[in-house]
Amino acid sequence: MSLLELAGVRREVRLPDGSVLPILTGVDLSVDHGDHVAVVGRSGSGKSTLLNILGLLDAPTGGDYLLDGEPTDRLRARRRSRLRGEVFGFVFQQFNLLPRRTALENVAAPLLYSSGRAYLTRTRAAREMLERVGLGARAEQVPERLSGGEQQRVAIARALVRRPQVVLADEPTGALDVETGARVMDLLTEVTRETGAALVTITHDLSVAALAGRRFRLDGGHLSPLPAGSALAAATSARSGGTA
Structure with missing residues (x-):
């Protein structure tokens, strides 16, 4: 499982x-523990909509989304949250860090909603993840005193601290230079490989997609496998250009 x-997920x-705008048209996708999946698509192709559905921030218009075997359309709002x-x-992409909080406070923020030991040790857990x-x-x-790359690393630490x-990474390198x-x-x-987390990357960049074990293209609301050769060629070209 x-x-x-x-399975056949649609979003309209x-x-x-009164007309209906289709965004996703029958998307099929499975992600297992430890998978690294990349979805490539142009701006406006529905990539962020797909990510929002996966992350329970949005709900499909039709089709089925199972989370660990449980149909998500039956989830009450509290359990969904x-x-x-x-x-x-x-x-x-834009990091979404709290501007007047330190890097440590930003990383610890998700643990403020925890209970028991996770709440009491939140500062130590955040510091360990920053390390x-x-x-x-x-x-x-x-x-504001961190570089773009440092801010993104803080965002990664915040995403992983729990x-x-x-x-789910939405254009995680879009605001950064190539290197x-x-x-x-x-x-x-x-880090996701070490923790065993699945990683789903939404990107327009083939060099980023090439790092994934499985790659897909989202176009016209339809998801299809991306040939490995094209992504790997783009990755080689981009990395060569970035180190020249």
Whole structure:
């Protein structure tokens, strides 16, 4: 049984004139524990909508989404919210860090909603995760005093501090230069592999997609496998250009 399974998932939006805009049209996707999956698509292709459905931030119009075998359309709002916090860690392109909080406080923030030992040891857990991403010495700095790459590493630490089963990364290198983006993806891939978390990366960048074990293209609301050769060729070209 897959950890995440989409079967014929559709997402439509009704426009003011009464017409229906299809965003996702019958998407099938399965993600197992420890998988690294990348979804490539142009701007407006529905990538973020797909990620929001996977992360229980949105619901499909039709089709089935099973989370660890449980149909998500039957989840009550409270349980949906709890699963979102327990199962998923989110990494966003724009980092979404709290501007007046230190890196340590940002990473500890998800643990404020925990209970028992997880709540009481939140500062230590956050500091350990910052050490893991190489930012232990920057723990007391606020985001504006960190570089873009450092801010993204803080965001990765925040996504991983609760030890989620799935990390959903939405254009995680989109705001970074090529070389910094490559280092961030290497780190994200390495840490999720060590923790056993599945990693789903939404990106427009074939060089980022090439790092995944399975790659898909989202186009016209339809998800299809991406040939490995094209992604790997793009990755080689991008990395060569980034180190020249």
